[in-house]
Every structure is written in C-alpha cells, then in structure tokens.
Amino acid sequence: MSTAGHPNYGDELITRAWLDILTELRPDAEVWLDCPHPGRASHLFRRTHPNLHVTNTLWELAHSSPSHDPISDTERIARHVRDLGTPRIDPGLLALRHVTSVHLLGGGHFNDLWQDNLGIIAAVSALHREFGISARATGLGLQPLAAERGDWLREQFSVFDHVEVRDRASADAIGSEVGLDDAFLALSVLRPVYDERPSPENVVLVQGDLRAWSDIDAIRSIDDFLADAPDNEAAFVEALPPDDARYIADTRPSARFYSFGNIWFDGLPARPGQRWLTTRFHAHLLAAAAGAAGTVIAGQEGYYDHKHASLLELGTGWTVVPAGSVAEPTVDPDFPARAREHAAAKRRLAERLYPAEHRASASPGRSPMGA
Known part of the structure; x- marks a missing residue:
C-alpha cells in the first residue's frame, strides 16, 4: 500500500525501494501494489519486480466513505472486507483474502490532512481480524492527528504484526517506538539513487x-x-x-x-x-x-x-x-556515514519482514502484498 503514481518523488522512491528489495529477496512471489493512481504507477514501476500487479482496491474502499470520517466508517469498511457487497471492487477484496501479508509503506499520507486515507488502516486491520493476514506498517508519519483519531489508530494498529513510525510526535500518538523513514531503504539497494554526473553547486x-x-x-x-x-x-x-x-x-x-x-x-x-x-x-x-x-x-x-x-x-x-x-x-x-548506518538498519528490517527464499522453494499460491 502506498500513494504511488501521483507522481511525487519521495513516495515513488519509497515504493520502488520496497519493490527492489522484494526483487532481491522474493523474486518468485506475486506482488500487488495498491495505490491511488494504478495507471501511472504501472508505468513508473514496470521494470521493478517481475511479478508486479497494480490495483487501487483499498484506496477505492476508503475513499468511498459516505461520512469521510474514518472512525464512524470503521464498521462499513470492516463489513465490506468481510461480506463484500461492493460490486466494483469485490474482485479485488476477494483477491486480498489470498495474500500472505499487507504492508503499509511509509510517508506522510495517513493523518488529518487526508482523513479518508485513514480508512485504509481500518481495512488492513479488518483483513487481519477476519482472515488472519499479516499486517505491517513502516516509516509512517501520522501528524497532524487529533487525539481521538490517535486513540482510534492505536486500536487499529494493535493487531498489526509490525508498526514503525518515523517521528516522535507520531510515536507518541499511537504509543510506538520511533523508527526511520522508508526512503533510507533506497540507499541500501542495488539501484543508484544519485545522478553522478557533474551538477550545479x-x-x-x-x-x-x-x-x-x-x-x-x-x-x-x-x-x-x-x-x-x-x-x-x-x-x-x-x-x-x-x-x-x-x-x-x-x-x-x-x-x-x-x-x-x-x-x-x-x-x-x-x-x-x-x-x-x-x-x-x-x-x-x-x-x-x-x-x-x-x-x-x-x-x-x-x-x-x-x-x-x-x-x-x-x-x-x-x-x-x-x-x-x-x-x-x-x-x-x-x-552521510550515519545515513549509511540507517540504510543498513532499514535493510535488516526488510529482511526480517521478508526473509529470503530459495527460488526452488517459493510457492506461487500465497503471495505477499509486498507494497
């Protein structure tokens, strides 16, 4: 799950870094990227993971909120995840039941500025509760966030297998530890981040x-x-x-x-x-x-x-x-030296979340959502 496809360089870089790490660690897995602009994203990431599919299922579910209040919309979202009833996105919701994990990628898109987006977190929480699907979140920035939504988010995140936020105020809001922004992962993969040609001062x-x-x-x-x-x-x-x-x-x-x-x-x-x-x-x-x-x-x-x-x-x-x-x-x-240490720490986290599998033993039946 990411905001890929706008495009916005930071969000695209984070998404590509996770796809690159999955290419290294899980090259045979099917990977679904759920994002608000799947058409543009499919072009931006077409040369990343070999088994990438792009959709916008959970973004559509969250953004179809009649109230635009994630707290009051929690039951509607959970009901559709559990019982379907949304003909346009039911095929996507059915596909979600067969993934191994759903991963919310980092960035500053889950907060009060874009309140509808918070419904995605409710949907992922419901997927875990109803179908036992592993839920992960890394590098999130949750501010600004009203106190009541912070309490609600703490409840939603309580069933996640891993939750990481990137700043102290976000950590205080949901009672988690402070981690690192997901962009540090881009400094740990094989794809270069920087243009090494001469550039202006x-x-x-x-x-x-x-x-x-x-x-x-x-x-x-x-x-x-x-x-x-x-x-x-x-x-x-x-x-x-x-x-x-x-x-x-x-x-x-x-x-x-x-x-x-x-x-x-x-x-x-x-x-x-x-x-x-x-x-x-x-x-x-x-x-x-x-x-x-x-x-x-x-x-x-x-x-x-x-x-x-x-x-x-x-x-x-x-x-x-x-x-x-x-x-x-x-x-x-x-x-710069500390940034390389942060990048190495982020890579170690990625390797814990997605342990490398031998290509011969990879199973095509159940697949990570990945991004």
Missing part, C-alpha cells in the same frame, strides 16, 4: 503544493539564496510535477531544471559540496545523506515541522528558517 527545490508561505516570501528566499550564483551553478529540482516548477520563471529562468522524469530515471543531482534550499522532506534526507549542505524553508506547522525535526534529530545539521529569509546552508559532515 546551488540547488533549489521549493514546492508549489501545500504552501505555508506567500509567493513573495518564497521568491525573496530563492533570490537571496542564489544571489551570488552564476546561472551555470544554479539549478531547480522538481519532485512533484508540475507544481515544483512554480518559482523558476520569477527567480532564475535560465537556471538548469531537473524535471521529475530526470531525477526518476537518472537520479537526484545531490553531492558533497553543494548548497541546497528546499521545503521538501525527502530532498532534505537524500541531499544531506549525499553530503550536501542545506537550508530548509519551514512549512505547514503540525506537518512539515515534525518531518524535518525527525531528520534534525538524526543529525543532518541543516538549518531551518521561515519563508522570506535565508541562512547559509549547513551540514554535519558525519551524517
């Missing part, structure tokens, strides 16, 4: 969606950041198309532009010695892991503050400033 990724700042303040921060940079040493990166190209024309239209397609197929242009200005969480994580220095423009309180705080606690050494201002990018030079 100054990189900007100021998002165009979920803005908690005025355009004037964003432009001021970007202009100040690039003030001394010649055009050939300035670049913009797009994680979510087309929104993340919002500020190029108003700031440095002649700068190099790395589209989503560029970074998806060729890798993120992050390296030691660079300076980054960003609002996005996964740009912070991956560029710091590459050894780049960075400044973060603070985003929506209750959402982005928890995300970036989790990385600051891990020791990226980056600086956070309000929109409209700028500070010289900073970095902890030891973070």
